[in-house]
Amino acid sequence: MALSNKTKAVLLGPLNKNNPIIVQVLGICSALAVTSKLEPALVMAIAVTIVTAFSNVIISMLRNTIPNRIRIIVQLVVVATLVTLVSEVLKAFAYDVNKQLSVFVGLIVTNCILMGRLEAFALGNGPWPSFLDGIGNGLGYGWILVVIGFVRELLGSGTLLGYPIIPKSFYEAGYQNNGLMMLAPMALLLIGVIIWIHRSQNKELQETA
Amino acid sequence: MNRENNVYTILYASIMVIIVAVALAFTHQSLSEQQTKNVNIDKMQQILRSLHINASTNEAESKYNELIKNSYLVTPQGEKVEGSEGTKTSDPAFATDIAVDASKGLPVFEAEIEGRTIYILPMSGKGLWGPIWGYIAIESDGSTVYGADFSHQGETPGLGAEIATPQFGGQFDGKHLFRDNTFTSIAVVKPGQSVSDRDYVDGISGGTITSKGVNAMLLESVGQYKNFLMNLNAAKK
Numbered sequence: 460m461a462l463s464n465k466t467k468a469v470l471l472g473p474l475n476k477n478n479p480i481i482v483q484v485l486g487i488c489s490a491l492a493v494t495s496k497l498e499p500a501l502v503m504a505i506a507v508t509i510v511t512a513f514s515n516v517i518i519s520m521l522r523n524t525i526p527n528r529i530r531i532i533v534q535l536v537v538v539a540t541l542v543t544l545v546s547e548v549l550k551a552f553a554y555d556v557n558k559q560l561s562v563f564v565g566l567i568v569t570n571c572i573l574m575g576r577l578e579a580f581a582l583g584n585g586p587w588p589s590f591l592d593g594i595g596n597g598l599g600y601g602w603i604l605v606v607i608g609f610v611r612e613l614l615g616s617g618t619l620l621g622y623p624i625i626p627k628s629f630y631e632a633g634y635q636n637n638g639l640m641m642l643a644p645m646a647l648l649l650i651g652v653i654i655w656i657h658r659s660q661n662k663e664l665q666e667t668a
Numbered sequence: 669m670n671r672e673n674n675v676y677t678i679l680y681a682s683i684m685v686i687i688v689a690v691a692l693a694f695t696h697q698s699l700s701e702q703q704t705k706n707v708n709i710d711k712m713q714q715i716l717r718s719l720h721i722n723a724s725t726n727e728a729e730s731k732y733n734e735l736i737k738n739s740y741l742v743t744p745q746g747e748k749v750e751g752s753e754g755t756k757t758s759d760p761a762f763a764t765d766i767a768v769d770a771s772k773g774l775p776v777f778e779a780e781i782e783g784r785t786i787y788i789l790p791m792s793g794k795g796l797w798g799p800i801w802g803y804i805a806i807e808s809d810g811s812t813v814y815g816a817d818f819s820h821q822g823e824t825p826g827l828g829a830e831i832a833t834p835q836f837g838g839q840f841d842g843k844h845l846f847r848d849n850t851f852t853s854i855a856v857v858k859p860g861q862s863v864s865d866r867d868y869v870d871g872i873s874g875g876t877i878t879s880k881g882v883n884a885m886l887l888e889s890v891g892q893y894k895n896f897l898m899n900l901n902a903a904k905k
Contacts, residue, residue, distance in 0.1 A: 495824065527672060528672065529680070536684060536688055547695050552702070554703075562797075562822045641826040
């Protein structure tokens with residue numbers, strides 16, 4: 460299926476110049492919380508993508524019927540329902556993954572990216588562009604999570620997805636895992652570094668002092 | 669129709685809530701059997717892990733039925749509660765969650781390994797972010813630990829969550845809960861430190877609160893079984 464330039468921008472924009480984490484700086488909280496290991500970061504990225512895409516579609520379909528005064532409540536109910544469904548399905552069919560993510564699946568409800576996309580996009584666009592926007596933003600959020608999860612698990616635990624990567628001989632030679640990597644502040648610093656690199660490549664994003 | 673109308677708003681909200689409630693109730697109903705089964709299998713896997721057996725989801729149930737010979741409730745005085753025996757998931761020992769309600773009695777699972785009887789006790793306590801729990805398998809002398817397994821709901825990955833690893837649980841093997849016939853529990857200390865009045869294991873660096881939680885859990889949960897364990901010890905002598 461050929462995508463017009465506009466839909467392409469909707470889908471791919473959030474991966475780079477309109478990224479929810481590094482440009483809009485939304486959803487930082489969960490980006491700090493679930494990235495100390497790669498696997499929860501991956502599953503979280505997938506779960507957020509699914510929930511963003513489908514809540515976007517639902518709100519977009521309802522957009523001409525929602526009473527303006529209670530629209531935030533309506534959005535919240537839709538998001539909360541979807542998150543509960545995801546969590547129920549995980550509990551029934553992927554119990555181990557659900558156990559690992561524990562409270563963070565429930566916390567998708569509070570992810571600012573979701574509400575941000577619903578308010579900024581789904582309320583003013585049709586279901587199909589909204590779906591793409593949801594996928595785009597979910598992936599834009601997801602790839603940052605995966606990058607941070609990768610760096611933190613590799614340097615903090617010396618493993619990736621639970622498999623040891625750093626050879627034993629390194630440890631015998633005095634190498635130590637960086638405990639700071641396991642702590643949330645380090646994730647914030649890493650996001651800062653990514654933002655720094657990203658802005659140095661995209662001059663138009665730099666704020667003039 | 670006017671979308672800003674009060675009647676429309678109230679109707680909209682009510683209908684939405686009803687639809688959502690029905691949808692969620694239906695999903696929960698249709699998935700709950702599978703979920704309960706998962707929870708039970710998970711519990712069996714945890715009990716088996718305290719016996720150093722890593723059973724996959726598929727084989728957990730048969731392995732559990734093969735090894736667990738008896739399970740029942742005991743009173744805080746250490747006596748078996750009448751009529752509480754049975755190893756099925758619906759029987760009191762398996763169904764009792766000591767974190768919620770232990771008024772009917774404390775669950776004990778008896779396993780037979782290499783001809784010896786091992787007693788498995790559940791534990792429940794608080795970590796940093798939420799509940800922690802585990803199973804401790806004890807030899808028939810009522811004091812020597814055969815194995816232990818810990819689980820948590822939401823401890824920090826890489827830090828407190830490390831209590832669920834075999835490296836942490838494995839440290840308990842061969843430690844003693846009793847010293848000079850008094851219940852001392854097993855201390856969880858900062859790595860590198862030691863205590864002299866009882867057996868100890870290393871806690872998790874960077875997971876201090878969770879480690880303290882495990883320490884308190886051992887003291888309190890296993891402490892409830894003090895009389896039961898002393899009876900075992902007395903019967904052995």
